[in-house]
Amino acid sequence: MTHTDESVLSAVGVSAGYGSGSRSRSVLHDVNVAVPRGGTMGIVGESGSGKSTLAQVLVGRLTPTRGVVRLDGTDVRRLSRRERFAARRRIQLVPQDPYSSLDPRMSVERTLAEAIDPRGRLRAGAHRERITELLESVALDGSAAKRLPHEFSGGQRQRIVIARALAVRPEVIIADEVTSSLDTSVQAEILELLLDLRERLGLTYVFITHDLAIAQYMCTDLSVLYLGTVVEQGTTDVLTRPAHPYTELLRDSRPDPSGRSTPAAAGGLATEDAADPASPPSGCVFHPRCRYGPRTHEDRTRCAVEPPNLADLLPSRERRAACHYPIKAVIQDEEGP
Numbered sequence: 065m066t067h068t069d070e071s072v073l074s075a076v077g078v079s080a081g082y083g084s085g086s087r088s089r090s091v092l093h094d095v096n097v098a099v100p101r102g103g104t105m106g107i108v109g110e111s112g113s114g115k116s117t118l119a120q121v122l123v124g125r126l127t128p129t130r131g132v133v134r135l136d137g138t139d140v141r142r143l144s145r146r147e148r149f150a151a152r153r154r155i156q157l158v159p160q161d162p163y164s165s166l167d168p169r170m171s172v173e174r175t176l177a178e179a180i181d182p183r184g185r186l187r188a189g190a191h192r193e194r195i196t197e198l199l200e201s202v203a204l205d206g207s208a209a210k211r212l213p214h215e216f217s218g219g220q221r222q223r224i225v226i227a228r229a230l231a232v233r234p235e236v237i238i239a240d241e242v243t244s245s246l247d248t249s250v251q252a253e254i255l256e257l258l259l260d261l262r263e264r265l266g267l268t269y270v271f272i273t274h275d276l277a278i279a280q281y282m283c284t285d286l287s288v289l290y291l292g293t294v295v296e297q298g299t300t301d302v303l304t305r306p307a308h309p310y311t312e313l314l315r316d317s318r319p320d321p322s323g324r325s326t327p328a329a330a331g332g333l334a335t336e337d338a339a340d341p342a343s344p345p346s347g348c349v350f351h352p353r354c355r356y357g358p359r360t361h362e363d364r365t366r367c368a369v370e371p372p373n374l375a376d377l378l379p380s381r382e383r384r385a386a387c388h389y390p391i392k393a394v395i396q397d398e399e400g401p
């Protein structure tokens with residue numbers, strides 16, 4: 065996962081934010097994420113940690129203030145305008161809200177025709193076959209083509225949004241909280257559809273979610289984001305055996321079966337506890353909420369002063385954590401008795 069030459073898409077040392085001059089807000093700080101071809105890179109973290117901002121950077125809608133986005137190893141800034149246009153089509157975003165992302169006045173047929181042929185070069189009706197194929201690929205029947213978005217349920221609308229993303233035959237789909245506005249049973253259907261499409265079309269996904277159970281089910285790899293900083297990265301094993309105290313906190317704060325969030329051992333997971341990514345704490349961004357650093361280690365000031373690098377923890381298993389004192393169990397397991 066960390067080898068950029070195997071990655072279809074990567075962010076290398078990316079910082080990004082909003083606004084300009086004195087009003088600028090820096091949200092992402094030196095983010096490194098490499099999306100493995102054919103895999104699913106999950107981006108998890110609390111609300112406001114910068115997940116959607118990272119999606120905007122990866123899809124090319126937000127320009128990093130530092131660092132680069134690479135597509136097949138090439139810095140996208142080095143592409144010509146024409147190449148950049150082609151590159152954009154290779155990466156498609158499926159946003160969270162299927163209600164607001166479809167034009168209410170446009171039939172499904174027109175929505176898909178515009179995606180297939182944005183410059184309207186081909187005659188009307190030329191895309192009929194492709195539209196039927198796209199609707200079939202998301203398990204909607206051909207009669208959907210003439211209808212307007214309001215005639216569909218939330219799950220069906222999300223299928224239309226997915227079909228629109230597929231219209232340009234992308235290689236990478238960035239799915240940003242795609243099921244969070246849907247009922248649980250409909251969520252499961254959409255997740256199955258995405259998994260099926262990944263297999264059938266050989267897609268690569270970036271899958272953004274705050275739901276760890278969904279992340280574990282969907283993803284091959286994970287990056288844990290906290291206040292705009294990647295604090296841990298690896299396979300989905302990250303969630304079962306966290307090395308970073310924040311990942312552990314996330315794991316321990318999973319909702320119970322009734323859907324309520326259980327209070328975490330340290331600090332809770334209430335979003336109001338979290339600081340602003342635009343003004344993160346000094347040193348390790350997580351140190352004010354960390355259950356280990358201040359209590360366990362003599363050298364308490366280190367966590368408050370020195371920012372930890374996202375360093376390889378287990379080279380053979382490609383686990384990285386940005387922590388001066390990563391949870392030892394992970395390292396000991398790897399080293400054996």
Ligand SMILES: Nc1ncnc2c1ncn2[C@@H]1O[C@H](COP(=O)(O)OP(=O)(O)OP(=O)(O)O)[C@@H](O)[C@H]1O
Nearest residue numbers: 082089091110111112113114115116117118274341
């Ligand atoms: N268009 C914008 N202009 C200014 N600030 C923004 C904009 N979009 C997001 N932000 C800010 O950037 C920070 C990160 O937001 P972002 O939406 O990327 O986080 P997130 O992890 O996706 O959160 P959520 O799960 O709630 O969507 C927040 O402080 C947010 O207020």
